[in-house]
Amino acid sequence: MTVRTRFAPSPTGYLHIGGVRTALFNWLYARKHGGQFILRIDDTDQDRNQPEALQPILEGFKWLGLTWDEGAEVGGPCEPYYQSEKLPRYQEAVRQLLDKGLAYWDYARPEETKTEMELAEKEKRPKIYSRRWMAETAADRARFEAEGRTGSVKVKMPREGVCKFYDQVRKDIEVQWAGEQDIVIQRSDGTVTYNLANVVDDFDMKITHVIRAEEHLSNTPRQIFMLEGLGYPRPEYAHLPFVAEPGSKNKLSKRKIPQYLKNADFKKVYDHAKAIADRIGALAAPESFNPVLVDFYKQVGYFPAALLNYLVLVGWATEDNREAFTLAEMVREFSLERVVQNPASLDVKKLFAFQARHMQSLPVAEKIEQVLPFLVRAALVSDADAARAFVSRVVEAAGPRMTVAGDILDYDYLFLPDEQISFDPAIATKHLTAAFKGATVVPSLAEMLPKLRAAVASAEPFAHDTLKTATEALAQTEGAKAGPLSQVLRVAATGYEVGFSAYDTLAVLGRDRCLARLDRALKASV
RNA sequence: GGCCCUAUCGUCUAGUGGUCUAGGACGGAGCCCUCUCAAGGCUCAAACUCGGGUUCAAAUCCCGAUAGGGUCACCA
Numbered sequence: 001m002t003v004r005t006r007f008a009p010s011p012t013g014y015l016h017i018g019g020v021r022t023a024l025f026n027w028l029y030a031r032k033h034g035g036q037f038i039l040r041i042d043d044t045d046q047d048r049n050q051p052e053a054l055q056p057i058l059e060g061f062k063w064l065g066l067t068w069d070e071g072a073e074v075g076g077p078c079e080p081y082y083q084s085e086k087l088p089r090y091q092e093a094v095r096q097l098l099d100k101g102l103a104y105w106d107y108a109r110p111e112e113t114k115t116e117m118e119l120a121e122k123e124k125r126p127k128i129y130s131r132r133w134m135a136e137t138a139a140d141r142a143r144f145e146a147e148g149r150t151g152s153v154k155v156k157m158p159r160e161g162v163c164k165f166y167d168q169v170r171k172d173i174e175v176q177w178a179g180e181q182d183i184v185i186q187r188s189d190g191t192v193t194y195n196l197a198n199v200v201d202d203f204d205m206k207i208t209h210v211i212r213a214e215e216h217l218s219n220t221p222r223q224i225f226m227l228e229g230l231g232y233p234r235p236e237y238a239h240l241p242f243v244a245e246p247g248s249k250n251k252l253s254k255r256k257i258p259q260y261l262k263n264a265d266f267k268k269v270y271d272h273a274k275a276i277a278d279r280i281g282a283l284a285a286p287e288s289f290n291p292v293l294v295d296f297y298k299q300v301g302y303f304p305a306a307l308l309n310y311l312v313l314v315g316w317a318t319e320d321n322r323e324a325f326t327l328a329e330m331v332r333e334f335s336l337e338r339v340v341q342n343p344a345s346l347d348v349k350k351l352f353a354f355q356a357r358h359m360q361s362l363p364v365a366e367k368i369e370q371v372l373p374f375l376v377r378a379a380l381v382s383d384a385d386a387a388r389a390f391v392s393r394v395v396e397a398a399g400p401r402m403t404v405a406g407d408i409l410d411y412d413y414l415f416l417p418d419e420q421i422s423f424d425p426a427i428a429t430k431h432l433t434a435a436f437k438g439a440t441v442v443p444s445l446a447e448m449l450p451k452l453r454a455a456v457a458s459a460e461p462f463a464h465d466t467l468k469t470a471t472e473a474l475a476q477t478e479g480a481k482a483g484p485l486s487q488v489l490r491v492a493a494t495g496y497e498v499g500f501s502a503y504d505t506l507a508v509l510g511r512d513r514c515l516a517r518l519d520r521a522l523k524a525s526v
Numbered sequence: 527g528g529c530c531c532u533a534u535c536g537u538c539u540a541g542u543g544g545u546c547u548a549g550g551a552c553g554g555a556g557c558c559c560u561c562u563c564a565a566g567g568c569u570c571a572a573a574c575u576c577g578g579g580u581u582c583a584a585a586u587c588c589c590g591a592u593a594g595g596g597u598c599a600c601c602a
Contacts, residue, residue: 010602042602110600117598126528127598152600170531179529179598187600194602218530218597239531242596247537249595265537265553313538313551321540321550340539343595347537350552360565400565410563431562471561483561490562498563 003035004208006071008042008198011053014293015060017346018213018243018252021311025240026211027066028312028334038205039071043084044197060294064304065327070205078205083197090192093200093230094153094185102229103185105151107144108133129154129182153186155196155226163221168238168336175221183222199223203232211238211336214343215251238336241315244345252346254292265349266291272352273300276406280377291348301374301405302351306358310351314344324357356403367395370405380415390508397504413494414508418516421495425525428491435475435484443478445488445525451478452489453518462511467503492521 007023009015030037039061041054058072070076080086097103108116113129120127133149135141141151158177165173185196202210217239224234243252246263260266270291277289277300288295297307305327312330313323316339325333359367368391375381375391394411395402402408413421429445436442455474459466468482471489475482490502493514499505506514 008602012602044602113599121527121598124527128528154600173530175530181598183598184600189600191600193600198602213596214531215596216602219602241532244595249532251596310538315538317539319540323538323551342532344538347552350538353552356565398564401563403564435561468561481561486561496562500563502561 001208003030003033004038004206005030005035005211006038006040006202006205006207007068008040008201009057010042011057014053014254014288014290014295015057016252016254017292017294017311020060020064020066020294020307021243021314022211022213022240023061023066024064024308024311025238025316025334025336025339026209028330029209029211029336030069031331032334035208036069037066038076038078038207039068039081040201040205041072041082041084042194042197043082044192044194056288056295060298063298064294064308081205083201086197086201087191089204090197090200091186091190093196094192097155097185097226097229098153100229101156102225103153103155104131105135105141106131106133106154106182106184107135107141107147107149107151109149126179127181128179131182150188152184152188154182155185155222157182157222157225163224165220165224165234165237167217167220168236169241169339169341170217170239173217173220177221177225180221180225185226195219195223196226199226199230199232202235203227203230207235209236209238211240213242214239215242238339241340241343243314244343246346246348248345249343252292254290257290257292260291265347269348269352273404273406276300276374276404276409279409279412280374280406281379292346297351301370301407302355303358303362303370303405306355307351309358310354314346315340323354352403356400359403359405360400364392364395367402367405368392371395371402371408374406374408375415378409378412380409380412393508397500397508399500401500411499413496413499414505418513418520421493421517421520423492423495423517423521423524425521427497428488428521428525431484431487431491431497435480435482435488436478437481437484439479446522448478448488449492449518449522449525452485452492453515453522456489456506456518457511457515459511462514463507464501464503467506471503489518493517 005026007026009019027037054072061068068074070078071081075081094103112133116130117127133144135144135151144151157180161177163175163177167173183195184193186192220237227234244250245252245256246260246266261270273296289299290296294307308327308330309325312325316334318333318338362370368388372381372384372387372391375387376384381387381391394408394414398411425445432445432448433442451474455470456467459470471486472482475485486502487497490499490505491497493506493509509517
């Protein structure tokens with residue numbers, strides 16, 4: 001039998017990082033066993049369904065490289081893959097359940113149900129419906145309807161016995177049927193709810209393995225009840241530990257960002273990304289700028305491979321506890337048996353570390369392609385093709401300093417026109433003073449800058465080594481330290497105190513731009 | 527509250543009865559390197575929730591307590 005797994009997002013928002021983890025495990029399992037991965041859209045709830053929120057979800061999956069064999073956009077033999085298009089099919093299933101006496105029409109008003117449940121909680125009883133407004137005959141239905149009530153259909157759960165099932169992660173599970181609530185499967189407006197649609201779809205789409213987050217564990221008995229009533233085969237189940245909040249075991253929620261920002265690591269990663277976003281300018285979708293959503297990472301230049309590599313380790317590990325996996329290696333190694341049982345909190349700092357590794361191992365040529373779109377969006381580069389050679393020098397000089405593609409914007413001063421460099425004489429003076437530490441007299445900036453300019457101007461070729469030699473020679477004759485002196489050059493040429501090697505920085509700028517900037521600095525310091 | 531799940535460094539985890547004075551990674555601290563910032567190298571601190579069993583032997587098996595979490599919708 002071919003393995004078929006699925007992920008079924010609701011188009012109610014952006015792609016959630018916990019959802020991606022679940023989708024990844026489904027994808028890996030299908031790939032590992034030569035099966036199919038299906039992307040179905042759970043849009044049964046019309047009120048909450050936002051059509052415009054579907055596209056970013058699909059794009060997120062495409063960006064990650066989690067391709068689906070059947071489902072949204074691509075179609076397939078089990079169409080439709082949108083639940084909103086299957087209402088008659090679901091209603092037919094409801095009718096079957098009704099005919100077999102496994103479901104019933106119910107006429108309780110929402111507030112009546114609520115009162116019963118509140119009473120049950122108060123009396124510390126299980127919340128089980130009394131079936132007081134259950135209508136089993138046409139006469140009963142007519143009577144309730146005469147009272148002005150509208151009916152919904154509820155599944156009639158057994159009140160004795162146990163439901164046993166095997167879960168690939170949780171192993172043997174046993175629950176008392178008597179504790180299972182009669183849930184609504186068809187609303188009073190005729191639409192159906194998640195549990196029913198889910199069972200029907202999994203059957204229609206021949207899903208063999210239901211791999212989903214642990215919060216669905218408690219849905220499993222009623223789904224088993226329904227699928228057996230409908231005569232469907234039971235799929236294999238695997239309930240994954242859910243992805244928890246940073247530093248806590250609570251379920252991750254995209255609405256709690258302000259709270260997560262109190263976590264120092266989380267804030268660091270957020271701030272780093274925010275700085276990039278600010279340099280790019282207006283974000284396409286500010287509400288998606290949230291480390292709980294994959295769009296966040298996409299926007300600032302994280303790599304799908306790094307994100308996936310981090311995510312596969314949230315709730316899964318190999319025996320040798322290895323960490324680096326390519327997608328192909330994950331497929332080879334993955335198994336449900338090694339899924340961990342306890343919830344794992346999201347550690348964005350660790351994700352960041354994975355990204356750093358991936359960036360470091362990327363060849364320069366590929367880094368350039370990753371980085372160019374960011375330069376274009378920040379309006380630092382207008383012609384990407386023409387800029388390649390220069391960008392290549394910057395990327396090379398930056399070495400292991402870039403972690404995400406957006407980090408290229410840290411070197412904006414190399415792309416900005418000379419007149420936009422803001423030079424601060426006070427900062428340059430600070431470094432100059434350090435260069436003359438121990439000396440009796442510290443020359444003024446106005447005095448030293450021309451000497452530095454002259455030293456640098458004579459470097460031939462205009463490269464790291466010659467610039468270094470020239471600066472050191474000047475330091476020697478002036479009785480200064482070369483190190484801090486190079487910082488003076490950096491500040492004069494870039495306006496910044498940090499960056500890669502000052503000599504490399506000058507070399508990348510080139511003689512002309514360098515001298516022009518030093519001249520401007522000179523003017524500013526007299 | 528009922529039902530269910532879970533419990534190893536701050537975090538992700540390895541560990542399935544002796545090889546555990548518990549290993550790795552991220553994060554943290556320190557040192558080295560150094561023109562700044564990174565990167566890199568070396569070193570350090572840091573955990574088996576508790577209590578009972580079973581056993582010659584328990585992080586590992588059993589029971590209980592405790593703690594955390596999930597779920598109990600005409601949401602998915």
